[in-house]
Amino acid sequence: xxxxxxxxxxxxxxxxxxxxxxxxxxxxxxxxxxxxxxxxxxxxxxxxxxxxxxxxxxxxxxxxxxxxxxxxxxxxxxxxxxxxxxxxxxxxxxxxxxxxxxxxxxxxxxxxxxxxxxxxxxxxxxxxxxxxxxxxxxxxxxxxxxxxxxxxxxxxxxxxxxxxxxxxxxxxxxxxxxxxxxxxxxxxxxxxxxxxxxxxxxxxxxxxxxxxxxxxxxxxxxxxxxxxxxxxxxxxxxxxxxxxxxxxxxxxxxxxxxxxxxxxxxxxxxxxxxxxxxxxxxxxxxxxxxxxxxxxxxxxxxxxxxxxxxxxxxxxxxxxxxxxxxxxxxxxxxxxxxxxxxxxxxxxxxxxxxxxxxxxxxxxxxxxxxxxxxxxxxxxxxxxxxxxxxxxxxxxxxxxxxxxxxxxxxxxxxxxxxxxxxxxxxxxxxxxxxxxxxxxxxxxx
Ligand code: TRP
Ligand code: SF4
Numbered sequence: 555x556x557x558x559x560x561x562x563x564x565x566x567x568x569x570x571x572x573x574x575x576x577x578x579x580x581x582x583x584x585x586x587x588x589x590x591x592x593x594x595x596x597x598x599x600x601x602x603x604x605x606x607x608x609x610x611x612x613x614x615x616x617x618x619x620x621x622x623x624x625x626x627x628x629x630x631x632x633x634x635x636x637x638x639x640x641x642x643x644x645x646x647x648x649x650x651x652x653x654x655x656x657x658x659x660x661x662x663x664x665x666x667x668x669x670x671x672x673x674x675x676x677x678x679x680x681x682x683x684x685x686x687x688x689x690x691x692x693x694x695x696x697x698x699x700x701x702x703x704x705x706x707x708x709x710x711x712x713x714x715x716x717x718x719x720x721x722x723x724x725x726x727x728x729x730x731x732x733x734x735x736x737x738x739x740x741x742x743x744x745x746x747x748x749x750x751x752x753x754x755x756x757x758x759x760x761x762x763x764x765x766x767x768x769x770x771x772x773x774x775x776x777x778x779x780x781x782x783x784x785x786x787x788x789x790x791x792x793x794x795x796x797x798x799x800x801x802x803x804x805x806x807x808x809x810x811x812x813x814x815x816x817x818x819x820x821x822x823x824x825x826x827x828x829x830x831x832x833x834x835x836x837x838x839x840x841x842x843x844x845x846x847x848x849x850x851x852x853x854x855x856x857x858x859x860x861x862x863x864x865x866x867x868x869x870x871x872x873x874x875x876x877x878x879x880x881x882x883x884x885x886x887x888x889x890x891x892x893x894x895x896x897x898x899x900x901x902x903x904x905x906x907x908x909x910x911x912x913x914x915x916x917x918x919x920x921x922x923x924x925x926x927x928x929x930x931x932x933x934x935x936x937x938x939x940x941x942x943x944x945x946x947x948x949x950x951x952x953x954x955x956x957x958x959x960x961x962x963x964x965x966x967x968x969x970x971x972x973x974x975x976x977x978x979x980x981x982x983x984x985x986x987x988x989x990x991x992x993x994x995x996x997x998x999x
Pocket of ligand 2: 908921925926957959960
């Protein structure tokens with residue numbers, strides 16, 4: 555089972571998304587979709603198909619409380635339309651009020667792929683950061699960094715490392731005995747990336763969402779486990795013989811912490827050696843207040859008080875030539891930095907769900923579910939749902955021919971890339987004003 559999801563696999567194809575619900579405990583996104591105001595098209599169209607604990611983020615978002623979004627990019631090759639999905643998701647949450655974080659995972663690239671740091675920096679800025687800004691990431695309300703330049707993240711990685719054993723890592727990632735230690739450490743760094751938005755330097759604990767492709771789920775699960783282990787207290791609701799009560803357990807050797815907590819809680823508590831209990835019949839509103847008080851005591855004692863990080867998962871796009879999309883096969887993917895005319899040519903050559911002859915196409919209709927061109931239109935090029943549905947219907951009923959579809963997609967892609975590349979130029983100006991912006995820009999000239 556563990557080999558089904560491999561974050562460093564060559565193939566990031568997942569054949570059976572249903573299994574992620576049944577075997578891995580990912581929740582269907584469709585369940586919470588109705589609670590989201592103006593959902594992103596990835597959400598509306600089921601491209602984001604799953605989540606863990608997104609309800610917590612959604613509740614903060616809808617109540618205008620603090621929350622954060624964080625995701626990262628491994629700088630290995632050119633930034634492409636698959637990366638654009640994560641960027642769009644970060645930016646969407648930022649516009650919904652999230653404190654937005656994004657990192658260039660150069661420690662991971664260096665440790666796992668052996669890419670020299672100077673190359674990571676060049677690619678990080680010249681490919682990823684400029685595209686992220688061009689797509690709309692707001693530097694005034696966001697935090698961008700390289701893992702290798704962020705001492706806070708590195709320190710958090712070591713703290714996370716005090717809670718993870720070798721056998722646990724091997725069980726999760728299928729590491730064999732020749733795995734390099736730096737590769738394992740890069741997992742801790744990613745955990746730290748995800749925890750950083752909850753650091754006291756950024757205002758402390760808050761719901762945090764990590765938008766990623768489904769291949770990253772092992773990291774998310776591990777981070778959720780480690781975040782819970784790093785807490786000083788754990789809170790549990792219990793019922794015995796119809797009586798409801800709450801039990802707060804002390805998980806770290808913190809002297810007097812339970813007494814301190816008991817004195818702050820507006821409840822009559824029963825004290826035991828490692829936990830305190832109190833009767834509790836009220837609704838959810840109050841449990842949030844209890845959690846807040848518990849976190850407050852934790853922070854005062856130098857603890858973290860982490861919320862379990864949440865995640866959303868999107869499906870991977872298929873490659874233009876069929877098969878998987880991979881930057882090692884340039885024909886299969888569109889880079890955000892390639893000449894727009896070149897990209898348009900690739901779109902025109904892409905695999906469709908069309909039939910062999912025009913006659914068959916009219917008779918049986920096309921197969922949008924197998925069509926890379928349809929997928930491009932749906933994921934990146936057409937915002938209007940009604941228009942998208944029309945294309946689907948026309949294809950299915952054989953009224954549309956692939957050539958017209960490809961021409962439409964090629965033209966929209968050409969336009970998109972032209973604008974995007976102009977925006978990348980403008981982004982340099984904004985980057986110059988950012989903390990490390992000048993230094994980063996010097997990597998690309
Ligand atoms: N491992 C991720 C990838 O390969 C990159 C990454 C680094 C990341 N830190 C992160 C993703 C934090 C999400 C959150 O794409
Ligand atoms: Fe794909 Fe369009 Fe052909 Fe249908 S008509 S198979 S959507 S290219």
